[in-house]
Amino acid sequence: MLTYKDVPRVPYTTAGQSWPEPGPHDQYCLDYMVRFVGDRVAAVAAETPELAEQALSLIKVNYEVLPAVLDPRQSMNPNAPRIHPEPESYRIHDATRNIAAHLHAEVGNVERGFAESDLVVEGEYIVPQVQQTPIENHIVITYWDEDDRLVVRTSTQVPYHVRRIISPVIGLSPRRIRVVKPRIGGGFGVKQEVLLEDICALLTIATDRPVKLEFSRAEEFRSSRSRHPQILRMKTGVKRDGTIIANQMTLLANTGAYGTHSLTVQSNTGSKTLPLYPCPNIRFEAEVVYTNLPPAGAFRGYGVPQGFFALESHIDEIARQLGMDALQLRRKNWLKEGDENPLAQALGEGKEGHAQIIESCGLPQCLQIVEDKLNWQEKRGKGGTGRFRHGVGVALAMHGTAIPGLDMGGASIKLNDDGSFNVLVGATDIGTGSDTVIAQIAAEVLGVRMEDIVIHSSDTDFAPFDTGAYASSTTYISGGAAKKAAEQVRMQILDVAGRMLKADPASLTINNRIITAPSGQTVTVSQVALHSLHVENQQQIMSTASWMSYNSPPPFAAQGAEVEVDTETGVVRVVKAISAVDAGRVVNPIMAEGQIEGGSTQALGYGVCEEMVYDQQGALLTTNLSDYRIYSAVDMPHMESYLVETHDPFGPFGVKAIAEIPIDGMAPAVANAVADAIGIRINQIPLTPERVLRAIHAQTQNAQR
């Protein structure tokens, strides 16, 4: 058994981000104090899970019950209980007021903008805490290998960060740690958090035995991570013609007991959303506050779905107040190719001197598709007065593609005897299919078939460094590394083939494994391999390359929903969900559509039914998939996904991101559709029957007054 008395008190963060991690280092492996129901108290290892459970049941913990605070507004009060009293924690913005992180950025002068506006619209929008619910919960296996090095086999999105982060916590140098990610059952950001690896490793160190540690579903709910709940206030000034001239978003986020990702998630809420509507005066401010609830962290979308729920609900509301078509208002104000994201620099994202210019933007085509497929002109504003009312809603979204000037990937490619290639990448396939996409990219460059590529990913010993599976970066960044390495290997192949065929390497082509000279003579890639290894000069054809980008070309989406609202029960049924996404060049259309369908479905859950609910003491009530209802097969609407291909100049083959953008706009699209159906804007999701019914009743009562 390990308790806080057995482990060194090293402050760290569970956020698997590039070094040095920007967020607060406020966590300890095990601590003298527990900060939420579900926090770590002790760890037990035994020969069987049953024995371990029995041992756990024998532990008696004497708690001194401290005052708790669950509401973020109360938590900021200087008299509130202090959640992180430790002087050694660092990067906490203001521990005395429980403020984990604070963000402020202003371009122009919003107050002057509001003063010059014809109409100023304000609104408050509330988004819930929801859980990533990957099919496979967190699971780790640790053991000593034959060289007395610790192998950490873990369901992670960030193997290299795991190695670096647990190193000081477990007291082993990174060189003695090998992190391997086998096939895993999804991540959605929650596996960008280093949650079990340290404890599992310490148990192996303590026992000299292999140890397996796995969250149950209830533990995954209670003790892993979630999406930050936020209260967002929008204030927007427009001219009579709809031109936005001032836009302000201020938010209060509840990060729970620990501040992992608190800074960067909330930064994204502003920086990835507000630039969608460029205007001279933009202001963004965020307070991220500790409470005694289970911590929020990284979740697909990473702050952006929150921001777009507020922004895209608010745009519809502005259109309503202006008496304008909601799509027309968007078209009037949206950003265009050549525009710049000013907020990114203001928030310190990207590298100095590298402005984030929009080089490709398929928004017009995306919105046109959604408008058409939703039958907007015909269906909008036709909710009627019956029990079942239909409405349509649309929302736009943009996102980033990797973190500019920070994310990187590496690839190492080796040609084998039989014309196959070992492609070693640090990139982490968490079920997204990134192994497939990287293999496609390598095969394309090398002129061979997919089955000629043997891909190995996510092993810190063998593959070059990669920042990991986050920020929708893998195809762009790791794919770029694979492309660059493949280009170098291709040159080596052509060099040898040129001597074999007595031809200028530059004159050769490779197609379907066959290298052809202008004379028509050919050799196969396998023949080149054997020739190089065994006949001529004995060279292993092989190369390694790194890739990063100072640019984060945004993908765009338009998403639309048609809903049916049962005004007697408050049930919102989504009838149709349309997404049109500009993700640049699409490497694998089937998998890209899968990303759109998956992201849209998670967003439907976010908008309609998912919410973590606590009792008065802060104990989570929704700890299983019956009480916490995700959007499932029976709920599914008719869903259509469209890919609008653009060609962005920065990424390999013109790619942009696909992984997160589809989760950004669907919830506000549904809320806008509900508003269209029943004539009431509900500013809080999920749109549960209770909440919808309450809104309908309130309106009826207002009308009766």
Next chain:
Amino acid sequence: MLTYKDVPRVPYTTAGQSWPEPGPHDQYCLDYMVRFVGDRVAAVAAETPELAEQALSLIKVNYEVLPAVLDPRQSMNPNAPRIHPEPESYRIHDATRNIAAHLHAEVGNVERGFAESDLVVEGEYIVPQVQQTPIENHIVITYWDEDDRLVVRTSTQVPYHVRRIISPVIGLSPRRIRVVKPRIGGGFGVKQEVLLEDICALLTIATDRPVKLEFSRAEEFRSSRSRHPQILRMKTGVKRDGTIIANQMTLLANTGAYGTHSLTVQSNTGSKTLPLYPCPNIRFEAEVVYTNLPPAGAFRGYGVPQGFFALESHIDEIARQLGMDALQLRRKNWLKEGDENPLAQALGEGKEGHAQIIESCGLPQCLQIVEDKLNWQEKRGKGGTGRFRHGVGVALAMHGTAIPGLDMGGASIKLNDDGSFNVLVGATDIGTGSDTVIAQIAAEVLGVRMEDIVIHSSDTDFAPFDTGAYASSTTYISGGAAKKAAEQVRMQILDVAGRMLKADPASLTINNRIITAPSGQTVTVSQVALHSLHVENQQQIMSTASWMSYNSPPPFAAQGAEVEVDTETGVVRVVKAISAVDAGRVVNPIMAEGQIEGGSTQALGYGVCEEMVYDQQGALLTTNLSDYRIYSAVDMPHMESYLVETHDPFGPFGVKAIAEIPIDGMAPAVANAVADAIGIRINQIPLTPERVLRAIHAQTQNAQR
């Protein structure tokens, strides 16, 4: 169960050599015919070894007994039973006469040389079949991995050759095979043979289960490989002053039932020995013959110990007939720096246009050491007439360092966060310490400590190609690859450090992990790693390199023995064994001395006690380590090993080979010492009591006639 009916009949060779393997492809996974007692008949897999044994005992094999031939002289008779009647076998020199391989090389004209000589000395020398007896017998584990690829975890010296060789035999493309060599218990050449991998793999393919297959010690004796027994005839013409003007070696070798390595082993017998005494007329001829005995193959020394037993016994005999000091005769004739190995080219070794010039030769120093330490002047020729007679003997040896223009190695080096390096090499450490030596080389170039190097070797998926652990090549070839890759990585480190320190990279030094600018400012290697990965340009510092050599710089040795012969029992006790070795620059002196001690000891066994003995039907009688007596702790003489450092221009840091040279000269040194002690030359090893006593009795009878 698998029999020959369950597997395709693909001819292959078990010799793990560079593609295309030069020797006969005369073996089948399982065949309708067994060619020796110990040949494969059927394979059984079961849940436990006991069940498998039980299943084996239930197999009834109906043999049609064919005539067998055990003697190589009889085997060449066209009327002898034909051992390989298969038309599809290829590269068999003459299947109708059971000749697996034939070699012939002549420089000058030996017949004219003999005619011009003052004295022509002839002699026949016979060397036994001996076994490598590694501590760990052959063992293989095969299983399917999660990507439906076959993992072959095997005690091999040649992982990449295993992959290529078993591929057609088991019907899986190399890309679906991953070969891993874990820590293994020695090889000595016998694990350069691919003996169990194919059967084990086929059992996994048949059962979809992991399978482990392991030789017992008796199976290792009967069914693995051994040193080729040879009958060598020497004929040498000298001038009265001792100048050798014609030298001829003809040999008949017994390769047993299969011809693995038959060509190259016997080629070495001439090409690595005869050039020790350059003279205008040299002739070498070899017949390698099939018999129905367990096959010979690769064994440390690889034909050279056989050749030197004949040559160095013969030189002593010539000296005796000339009345010259045996060392003086050697000094008069030995090769010198700047000389060329003419036989290498004549035998087709090395690449055209790349003469094998001797650039470094420490023979004079080596022989002086042995002469001194053996007290040669005082002890030579003082055998006396008592029961216990003492004698001293010396032999010289030379060897090769890798196969010129053919052996290659690759290395890939990656810098980690903490200033450690993952060094991936195909090189195969079979207990020789090559992992250590390669780590030393990398650490030296990179300016870091040994513990900063995390070495990974012998995994076909992750490491670049390497021809494997044979031909004493690893430090020279794979070490060269590691040095080259490390130099590239060092340049990348200095490049980043130069920007960090605002200094010219060329002005920087790295010592003990610290990079220092002329200004005195420093950064650590770990700081450079973090800066490169996370701060500046996001580059994984990493490189890959291949290395090969057109040169095979010979190591040299002088070896000496003092023996005590009990003339009543015939027991030869080696009292003292001295070796002085020129292996170029020595990277790790302790391990190099270990190589000398180990090689010398194996050679003492070869000379004094080891021999595989058969019954009349060709069944091996010596199938355990009691009946087959290796030289063991209680037999050990006082042993001294000296390293004479030279600096050869071709290898990394001036290294040459160390692994095989110490096994080459000790057996003839003992035979020469015995001849010195008792005045009788015994031309056959091992010098068992029976053989010595018989020689003494024969001489006594001659004297009495």
